[in-house]
Amino acid sequence: MTTEQRGVESSAGTAVQGLPPDARRHALARFVEERTTAKLEAMAETFGVSIMTIHRDLDQLTKDGRLERIRGGARAIPRRFAERDVRLRRHMNSAQKDLLARTAAGLIPAGAIVCLDDSTTVGAMGRYIADRQPSTVFTHSLGLMGAVAQHPAIALVGLGGQYYSETDSFLGTVVVDQVRRIAADVVFVSTTALKNGALFHPDAEAALTKKAIIEVAERKVLLADTSKFESNGLYHVVDLEVFDDIVVEADLPAPHRARLERLGLTIHTAPAP
Structure with missing residues (x-):
């Protein structure tokens, strides 16, 4: 044979x-x-x-x-290094991340109050944010703070706390306390693993912070490239069913797409690179 x-x-x-x-x-x-x-x-x-x-x-x-x-x-x-070090993750799947970010940015209504997490996929939205004309951006990502600060027409609220160079962001209970005092129209989030109908992350502080920012927004949008499906993560963030929208790649396997449809998520497909 x-x-x-x-x-x-x-x-x-x-x-x-x-x-x-x-x-x-x-x-x-x-x-x-x-x-x-x-x-x-x-x-x-x-x-x-x-x-x-x-x-x-x-x-x-x-x-x-x-x-x-x-x-x-x-x-x-090694799994932990690949997931934590932002310098490495910004270069991984960069073309796919850019397409997901551009598609996700198209979901921002003009004048909206937007919350952005510290994932590198969401971080790629920084170059498209000004074109969507949100009124305010909340974020705990230091990189996104720098990107948004270049556009004075957008009010920037930085969520500070303990800084972690591995993620180039602020994480933990201090950030969570600040998040609970705000409200957003829409939040954009990504994570390292989607499995068993839920989001997971290898770091407890990051999982806690992501969960908090998801809870304060009226509309919740998840960005997920194909590599995140069935990957491993230690700490539960939230169940997938809490999201309203998910932005995925064009080549997402049919079984994964079918599961998302059964959860009632609105699926937005980024173009192929």
């Missing part, structure tokens, strides 16, 4: 041969993450491409901060 006939599949059950380059690299990153380390030969055989193609893919994935090169193959970046 030939390789084509075998139809090699990943552990997620998705055929991984014959994929276009971007999709192959995404699947390759997941392949390595699931195994912690992987050899060049195993990757080439699984994906039905040459060793040189795998070398080029790994070069790009390393540049994007998704993998680390090792002798003869690649290894996954």
Whole structure:
């Protein structure tokens, strides 16, 4: 039986041969993450491409901060570092994050009071916020504070507390106390993991802060790229059913989309990169 006939599949059950380059690299990153380390030969055989193609893919994935090169193959970046360090996360899936952010920004009504969390996906909304003309922006992200401050027509309210350089934001009970004194028309949130109908995060302080800002807004919008579905997270944030809208990628698998539809969420699809 030939390789084509075998139809090699990943552990997620998705055929991984014959994929276009971007999709192959995404699947390759997941392949390595699931195994912690992987050899060049195993990757080439699984994906039905040459060793040189795998070398080029790994070069790009390393540049994007998704993998680390090792002798003869690649290894996954330790989960906690990949999820916490903002310098790394801003470069991961940057094209997808930008498309999700642009689509999400289109949901901001003119004159609205907007709350933005500290995720790098929501952070990408900073370049589109002025065009939507909100009256006020609340945020605990230091990066977003800098972006919004460039537009004096928008009132900026920074939520301060203990600063964490790993996330470039303020987190914890001091921020939560401030959040409980405000009200917003719409909040935009993302997180590291969506599983079993809920949002999860690996950090307790971040989970607490996200939960607080979600609760103060009348309309709740979630941004989620495909990699967040069925990922792992330690601390429960909120159930998915509390959201009104979710912004997802065009290639979100049908089973995930069907679950979102059953929850009654309005699904907004970002264009393909």
